[in-house]
Amino acid sequence: VDLTFTESEEAFRAEAREWLEANVPRPPLPSGDTRDGFARHKEWERTLFDARWAVVSWPEEYGGRDASLMEWLIFEEEYYRAGAPQRVTQNGIFLLAPTLFELGTKEQQDRILAKMASAEETWCQGWSEPNAGSDLAGINSRAVRNDAGGGWRLSGQKTWTTRGAFCDRLFGLFRTDPDAERHHGLTYFLVDLRAEGVTVRPVERLDGDEGFAEVFLDDVLVPDRDVLGAVNEGWRVAMATTGSERGLTLRSPGRFMAAAVRLIELYRAQTDHADPTVRDAVVRAWMDADAYRWQTFWTVTRLMDGGRTGPEASLVKIFWSELDVRLHETALRLLGADAELVDADGGEAAWMKGWQFALSGPIYAGTNEIQRNVVAERVLGLPRR
Amino acid sequence: VCSVSPGGDGVRFAFTDHQLAMRDAVRGFLEKECPPKVVRDAWTNDTGRSGLWSRLGELGVLGVLAPEAHGGFGGSFLDLVLLLEETGRAALPEPVVEHAAVAVPLLDGARAEAAAAGDITVTVAAPTGVVPNADTVDLVLVGDDFAEPGSLQLRQRASVDGSRRLFVIEPVPTSTDGDAFDRAALGIAAQLVGLAAHMLTTTVAYAKERRQFGVPIGSFQAVKHHLANVALALEFARPVVYRAAWSVAHGDDGRSVHVSAAKARASEAALLAGRVALQVHGAIGYTTEYDLHLWMKRAWALAASWGDAAWHDGRVGRAILDADHSPKEQ
Numbered sequence: 001v002d003l004t005f006t007e008s009e010e011a012f013r014a015e016a017r018e019w020l021e022a023n024v025p026r027p028p029l030p031s032g033d034t035r036d037g038f039a040r041h042k043e044w045e046r047t048l049f050d051a052r053w054a055v056v057s058w059p060e061e062y063g064g065r066d067a068s069l070m071e072w073l074i075f076e077e078e079y080y081r082a083g084a085p086q087r088v089t090q091n092g093i094f095l096l097a098p099t100l101f102e103l104g105t106k107e108q109q110d111r112i113l114a115k116m117a118s119a120e121e122t123w124c125q126g127w128s129e130p131n132a133g134s135d136l137a138g139i140n141s142r143a144v145r146n147d148a149g150g151g152w153r154l155s156g157q158k159t160w161t162t163r164g165a166f167c168d169r170l171f172g173l174f175r176t177d178p179d180a181e182r183h184h185g186l187t188y189f190l191v192d193l194r195a196e197g198v199t200v201r202p203v204e205r206l207d208g209d210e211g212f213a214e215v216f217l218d219d220v221l222v223p224d225r226d227v228l229g230a231v232n233e234g235w236r237v238a239m240a241t242t243g244s245e246r247g248l249t250l251r252s253p254g255r256f257m258a259a260a261v262r263l264i265e266l267y268r269a270q271t272d273h274a275d276p277t278v279r280d281a282v283v284r285a286w287m288d289a290d291a292y293r294w295q296t297f298w299t300v301t302r303l304m305d306g307g308r309t310g311p312e313a314s315l316v317k318i319f320w321s322e323l324d325v326r327l328h329e330t331a332l333r334l335l336g337a338d339a340e341l342v343d344a345d346g347g348e349a350a351w352m353k354g355w356q357f358a359l360s361g362p363i364y365a366g367t368n369e370i371q372r373n374v375v376a377e378r379v380l381g382l383p384r385r
Numbered sequence: 386v387c388s389v390s391p392g393g394d395g396v397r398f399a400f401t402d403h404q405l406a407m408r409d410a411v412r413g414f415l416e417k418e419c420p421p422k423v424v425r426d427a428w429t430n431d432t433g434r435s436g437l438w439s440r441l442g443e444l445g446v447l448g449v450l451a452p453e454a455h456g457g458f459g460g461s462f463l464d465l466v467l468l469l470e471e472t473g474r475a476a477l478p479e480p481v482v483e484h485a486a487v488a489v490p491l492l493d494g495a496r497a498e499a500a501a502a503g504d505i506t507v508t509v510a511a512p513t514g515v516v517p518n519a520d521t522v523d524l525v526l527v528g529d530d531f532a533e534p535g536s537l538q539l540r541q542r543a544s545v546d547g548s549r550r551l552f553v554i555e556p557v558p559t560s561t562d563g564d565a566f567d568r569a570a571l572g573i574a575a576q577l578v579g580l581a582a583h584m585l586t587t588t589v590a591y592a593k594e595r596r597q598f599g600v601p602i603g604s605f606q607a608v609k610h611h612l613a614n615v616a617l618a619l620e621f622a623r624p625v626v627y628r629a630a631w632s633v634a635h636g637d638d639g640r641s642v643h644v645s646a647a648k649a650r651a652s653e654a655a656l657l658a659g660r661v662a663l664q665v666h667g668a669i670g671y672t673t674e675y676d677l678h679l680w681m682k683r684a685w686a687l688a689a690s691w692g693d694a695a696w697h698d699g700r701v702g703r704a705i706l707d708a709d710h711s712p713k714e715q
């Protein structure tokens with residue numbers, strides 16, 4: 001065990017910190033889950049990309065720095081410490097890109113990755129359907145072979161598509177074998193949302209942003225080059241993505257450490273602490289964020305030794321999502337009756353916004369009920385039925 | 386490889402092959418020599434102990450922190466933490482934390498050598514005045530000084546965990562050695578992790594086996610979620626304990642805060658594991674014929690000793706909320 005960073009890691013941290021301090025937009029950008037805010041965030045992503053901070057862990061040829069996992073974690077810590085904007089490219093760079101690196105063709109990688117990293121092309125996720133939420137294998141949207149068009153004709157409906165109303169492209173699963181059931185006969189497609197036959201309807205989320213969308217597909221032609229992985233192997237391909245979503249890449253500890261530090265600042269800014277139990281909750285939020293950090297270093301060391309993320313990733317998703325809820329809940333307790341004032345100046349209104357976002361954590365990327373099933377069945381080995 | 390050089394190969398949060406091999410050896414030894422019957426016997430035998438003390442010395446468990454010149458391993462808490470976790474897993478009825486984690490580094494030459502070999506046993510008076518196994522030890526650390534048990538006013542008390550042979554000393558001792566306290570709390574935290582892991586493993590096995598309504602009870606979602614919550618508590622307690630072991634081993638400035646995080650989360654994990662284990666076992670777990678209670682009662686006792694979760698959370702709170710500086714963030 002050695003818990004000291006190398007000189008080069010410290011230098012990497014210092015470089016990131018210095019650049020972020022000089023470049024993070026002030027005042028903060030409007031929410032990236034609105035049309036105007038999304039445009040501003042795309043500009044920010046371009047700035048990040050040009051300075052090669054958008055995708056530090058990627059190869060240089062696609063705009064990265066070939067950074068190690070440890071350096072990526074350091075970058076994340078610095079990014080959130082600096083109060084930098086949300087990442088509107090996250091579903092592309094954290095969810096689709098790992099799958100592309102693992103299972104995509106060189107042609108796909110060359111065509112897609114750099115534009116994804118620079119936000120020239122933005123990506124949304126097309127998993128959920130009206131009848132396929134936690135039970136993702138219940139997908140009904142279908143794709144029919146179209147030899148004349150050199151591809152597939154897609155029809156059906158995707159829903160709860162984050163930033164779907166603003167993004168350029170969608171990745172998702174469609175049923176290519178109508179006789180196969182559940183996890184079989186699905187194929188992973190990359191869909192141009194500007195294509196003929198696509199209709200996108202924005203849906204307002206709990207926090208008032210149009211951050212959701214329904215995506216209707218009516219006989220949309222998708223060329224063969226936009227099939228990711230093998231036909232009818234989509235479930236296996238998609239699982240590579242959900243592994244990264246639940247595990248390391250989507251929500252790194254830096255985000256929660258930074259939020260816990262802000263929570264401590266909020267606590268300290270108050271002189272009258274009428275409720276002594278809220279102090280315990282502040283301490284606990286910071287300790288849990290810290291625990292997540294060390295659990296992550298533990299996991300990363302295992303990965304650097306050649307291990308892989310497995311079903312243990314479900315434990316991680318449960319932990320950070322429930323921590324995030326508790327942390328924001330504590331902030332609202334500190335704010336008391338002021339918490340509802342969402343037009344407040346300064347950072348106070350951000351807590352109500354953050355709280356509403358935190359509430360989605362135990363739901364998205366597989367509800368925490370499903371995650372607990374995964375832990376019980378695949379980590380502990382309890383029987384499925 | 387356990388590198389300890391600052392600015393060396395970078396963050397490497399894993400134990401060395403040697404540390405893991407030593408853990409496996411101790412686990413194998415305790416599985417064979419300290420089955421539940423040995424724990425159970427300690428409730429009623431004359432000593433409240435296992436009879437394995439000198440063999441633990443031979444195995445090297447007791448002298449990890451003793452200098453090599455005095456027959457020890459010259460190791461650090463990183464070499465000890467996994468071994469203490471194993472003694473928790475086995476619910477070993479011995480004052481091994483008091484002896485190996487707290488007292489041994491404070492002993493002078495000849496006594497350190499005897500302690501490393503397991504020729505003598507040293508226990509420690511906790512800040513509450515509780516002294517485990519005072520009737521069978523050679524020395525007691527009271528405050529900052531060692532005393533022979535015969536020279537002390539000791540009164541026997543009964544623990545809910547009958548394998549803990551407890552005495553109390555008056556007046557309550559005061560120590561100026563914060564590091565000794567931290568080593569005790571961290572050692573107990575490691576044992577609590579082992580206790581929790583054992584209760585989770587045995588309860589999962591029971592839930593796979595026990596059938597009701599024609600199916601294993603482990604197939605019911607309510608049972609699954611109970612057990613997943615224990616796995617969650619353990620997953621996020623363990624690295625915190627190992628991180629504190631690093632901080633203690635290296636004299637890190639934040640070691641007391643790190644130890645407190647470790648003891649708090651390990652205490653909670655073990656209490657939750659016991660609670661869930663009992664619920665999943667049902668009535669069989671509520672009997673003393675069944676072994677679960679041996680582990681559960683140990684967890685109850687240890688979770689509250691050397692500071693419970695609330696006390697340790699409070700110590701962290703004083704460090705991060707009341708100090709002038711912001712919490713350490715890298």
